[in-house]
Amino acid sequence: MNPRRVHILKDVPATRGPVLYWMHRDFRARDNWGLTYARLQALRTGQPVAVIFCLAPEFADATAVHFNFLLDGLTQTVHALRQQNISFFALTGSPGLEIASFARKHGAGLVVTDFDPLRVKRRWHEDLLSACELPVHEVDSRNIVPARVVSDRREFMARTIRPKIKRLLLEFLDEFPELPAHPHDWPTAPPEPDFPVLRSKIRNDAPRQNLLVEPGEQAGQAVLHNFLKSRLPLYAKRNDPNQDVCSNLSAYLHFGMLSAQRAALETQSCGLAGEHVDSFLDELIVRRELSDNFCLHTQSYDTEDGFPAWARESLHKHRNDPRPVIYSPEELEKAGTHDPLWNAAQTQMLRSGKMHGYLRMYWAKKILEWSPSPAEALRTAILLNDRYSLDGRDSNGYTGIAWSIGGVHDRGWTERPIFGKIRFMNYAGARRKFDVDQYVRTWIAPQDDASI
Known part of the structure; x- marks a missing residue:
């Protein structure tokens, strides 16, 4: 594999011992450069290889819906790993520290980890680096x-x-590359992953959504x-x-x-x-x-500081513009606005864990229009997306919201109240693009539909 996929996080002399692959972003047994690299390093040194997963029950705004989707998928991955003679260990706690403890206990010679630019994952890596004296290699398989x-x-x-x-x-x-089953066995029979125990540590803090997505x-x-x-x-x-x-x-x-x-x-x-x-x-x-x-x-990818200067200046200029209406985060969460299209988009996310990509832009821009400030709009949009969207807590989500509310990766447009030079979207424009009434009927009962 291309060595430029590998980034050395900790460059210390390697010791002889098992190779550990810390799986925390790319949960798959096939087509995984991180796992491939770990296997190749283990083959080179004649060592066993193991995949380590650590559940962090407090991760961002993830709910039981997200964790169960992840764990349901992991059961398949564990089976595929076994067929390749790769052991799997499931831990729980503070991930970086738990991985370091596991590596010390089992005399590991190398830790391979996934690349992830989010701050929480960088902290996990920092915990690992401070708590172990092993070489740590990061592989971007995303x-x-x-x-x-x-x-x-x-x-x-x-x-x-x-x-x-x-x-x-x-x-x-x-x-x-296609690799044969790993020829070096783990020294002892690894325990069966106790997924019921892992599930018991998850907060049951959200209603079960009808995801319509098989993990x-x-x-x-x-x-x-x-x-x-x-x-x-x-x-x-x-x-x-x-x-x-x-x-x-x-x-x-x-x-x-x-x-x-x-x-x-x-x-x-x-x-x-x-x-x-x-x-x-x-x-x-x-x-x-x-x-x-x-x-x-962008260290501040989820705050106004991450917006380009022209957008911050423009939004600040219009910070005191009167809003047509202000909704609380709780009202928005319940899809309780006067806008049937926005309510339908929010309801789609509440019920199915997803929202159509075009409507995600409209959804976020309306939150800007109906919030006391851009900072409040940004916090609310991130909170709702991370809590209810199955693909929340992701760089795509943070970037998309920053584009919608803060002009990231965009240019200045015609200046208008509240939005300043941020690109504007409205209900009338949506009606020109598609059959809004049909979409609203799909997600909202007729008696719940309101006139805008």
Whole structure:
């Protein structure tokens, strides 16, 4: 595999011992560069390899819905790992410290970890580095072109990162190697992962959503194949929420149950071409990698400080503009606004754990319009998205909200009240683009529909 996928977090002399792969972003046994690298290092030194997972019950605003989706998928991954003679250990607690303790206890020689630009994951890595004296290598298996390779600075917008990614795709968009079952056994029989005990540590703090999404690697592959066969040819209609043409891959990509690289490889080989294919690949590769770039190089990616200077200045200029209405976070959470389209979008997320991509922009911009300040709007949008969207707590979500509310990766538009120069979206504009009434009927009972 390409050595440029690897970033050395702790460069100390290696010792002889098992290789540990800390799986915390890319929850899959196949098409996983982090696991591949750990296996290759273990083969080189003649050592066993193990995958370690540590449950952090207080992670961001994740709920039991998210954790159960993750754990349900992990049961499949454990089975696939066993077939490759790779042990799996499930821990719980403060992840970085628990991984360090496990490594010391088992005399590990190397720890391999996933890349993730979010602050909470960086803290986990810092805990690990401070608590162990082993070499720690980070592998970016989320991005096709590793985020640390494609750019060493925050990119201005998609058009500035796109040529950098395209120049490197030939080098990095390669097939994953097929490795035989690992020949070196773990010294002792690993215990069976006790998923019921892990589930008992999860806060039961949200109603069970009807996700309509089956978890796991196999399900992710099936959804990908169905999309390439049935919906990709119609992808040009993707901005119409009433058309079932979107990929439905976001949850699998977020939880790392599906590799974006695998999706890109199969898209290229499916025999289709044209604007719809180019658009999907641009969203799959450029837009997702732009989000990781934003969070990697913007410490304050979830606050106003992460907005570009022109947007901060413009929003500040209009901070005292009268709002047509102000809704509390609780009213927004319950989809209790005067806007039937916004209520329908929020209800879709509440019930299914997802929201159509076009409506996510409208949804966030209306929160800006109905909040006392941009800072409050940003906090509310992140809270609701992280709590109810299955693909929340992700660089894509933070970047998308920052685009909608704070002009990140956008330019200044015609100045108007409240929004300043932030791009504006409204109900009338949505009606011109698609059948709003049909979408509202899909998610809201007629008696709940209101006139705007």
